[in-house]
Amino acid sequence: MEARLFWFMDIGPRDTQEDCVMFEDIVKQVDQGQGSKKIVSDSFIAAICDGLGGHDAGEVASRFFCDNLVKLDPSVICSVIDEELMKIQIKSIDMIPSSCGTTIAGVIKHGDRLSVFNAGDSRVYHMKGSLFQVSHDHSYVQDLVDNEYISEEDAIGHPYRNVVTFGMGPVFQNKESDRRIFLQEVMIRRGEGVLICSDGIYESIGHSAIAEALSIPESGGDRLVKLLFDNGMRDNSSFVYIWFQ
Secondary structure, rough: OEEEEEEEOOOOOOOOOEEEEEEOOOEOOOOEEEEEEEEOEEEEEEEEEEEEOOOOHHHHHHHHHHHHHOOHHHHHHOOOHHHHHHHHHHHHHHOOOOOEEEEEEEEEOOEEEEEEEOOOOOEEEEEOEEEEEEEOOOOEEEEEEEHOOOOOHHEEEEEEEEHHOOOEEHHHHOOOOOOOEEEEEEEEOOEEEEEEOOOHHHHHHHHHHHHHHHHOHHHHHHHHHHHHHHHOOOEEEEEEEEEEO
């Protein structure tokens, strides 16, 4: 099954680009950029890392994890991605500043399946007629939703919705030890799409607008970019959109 991949990133109103994207053997961390490519490989990795604002060197943490992800063999690590990420986590303690961290979200394609993974509040969506969020946020507000203190509707505008409770990097070492990297496997079929994005995307345009943009899969990436510029970006904003053909 071939795929068409579209990537986009923009610094938005921030002074520093703390997002980083990777796919196949490519890593991107630029103030503004976009592109597309055809993917013919039966196995590949694509991911987004969003360095934590309010911490030192968020851009260093996001780049570090993308640079290490790109070295992995997707045909080998699809069933052990959590273990591989924890190896990178251990390595990060000695190699990047102790106060920095990043979210991560991504997919590993292997045949007609996707291994979805995330830590933090970057997300993976699956478009198959309707738009479904596959990843699960590690955030203060998501904890409130999970424990039925507030509804999903209340979470959308919650003042603490950007408080991340788990992620990657030295700042998370030995904290929230009960937290785990979220893992989910999904089947993928021709005509379906997958969106991997930082919170700057869904915070700016919302679930229903994303679904509308991706309803025409062959132009989904371009339609998302137009929506972002029409609505105005509130943060670093990055995504990888993959349409399976």
